[in-house]
Amino acid sequence: MVLDTATAQRQVLDAADALFYERGVQAVGMDAIRSASGVSLKRLYQLFPSKETLVEAYLDRRDALWKSMLAEHVEAATDPRSRLLAVFDFLYEWFQQRDYRGCAFINSFGELGTVSPRVAELALEHKEGFRRALGELAAAAGARDPEQLADHLILLSEGAITRSAISGTADPAVRAREAATMILDASLAS
Template sequence: MPIDTATAQRQVLDAADSLFYERGVQAVGMDAIRAASGVSLKRLYQLFPSKDALIEAYLDQRDRLWKQMLQEHLDAATDPRERILAVFDFLYSWFTQRDFRGCAFINSFGELGAVSPRVAELAQEHKAGFRRALTELAEAAGARDPEQLSDHLILLSEGAITTSAISGSPEPAKRAREAAELLMDASLPS
């Protein structure tokens, strides 16, 4: 019995997510996605007419998942200062996941950013969305200069993501959290 479109699409995206994130988008061919998803190559190309379309769908899915995981950590904190620190608690939690391989957007940008304007655009949009979220948190906490604080916080966050991916340790999130506390002491009202 043939599977419905939504199920087939989910199977393909789940397989692409796992393989692209683990191996990189250039190293994984459509045949590997077909084999991992159990969806025929013909059906795969009906759902995603090109590998580029599949990469875009993968990054869209990663963006939604990342925002959801971050929001769950933010929702668990009520104090505005603690909400900012919850970002770093989220990072620590993410870094401890068995399959953590760094930021899918940084990884994809590194592989394709120079040759795929759409991948570069999706990476920029994702990072801009994260910066907006940090700015909103800084505003809610009463920062004297929310834009400046968010610029510092995003550098700490991105540095922690990259350092953790390279080192294989979640500890950079703790160090970044400590640095964020110092920044907040200097930027937020007592």
């Protein structure tokens, strides 16, 4: 049975996502992706001419998924202040996922950032996008200095992401939310 292009791409990306995230990019070869996806190696290389293009597609997909999950949490909150704190509620839920292994962008940057300028660029774009989103939320909440508040909140978020991956617990999201609450109280205009 010949798969249409969209189905084959989805199967390859599903396999790459699971394997890269679980094992790391460098530990997974194209043969493993082929086996897990059920797509022939020839077709795999037609869809993704190199492992680097597959890694880029994996990170692009992760970025879209992450933004979507974050937006769902933030948009469910009822007021601007609670939208900022919803970021940490989202992190808490994410950290509790059975397959949580930290941030795919931090992990990929750690593996490939010095040898792949594109991976480094994608990681930076993802993190800057998150920081911009925090700045927009801070401005909507009436922060005196939304950019400074975004800087503080991104450090709390990124620290919680890394700490949770290392510790294997979601508790860093709780601690980061508590610290974010204190910073918000000091940063929001009266």
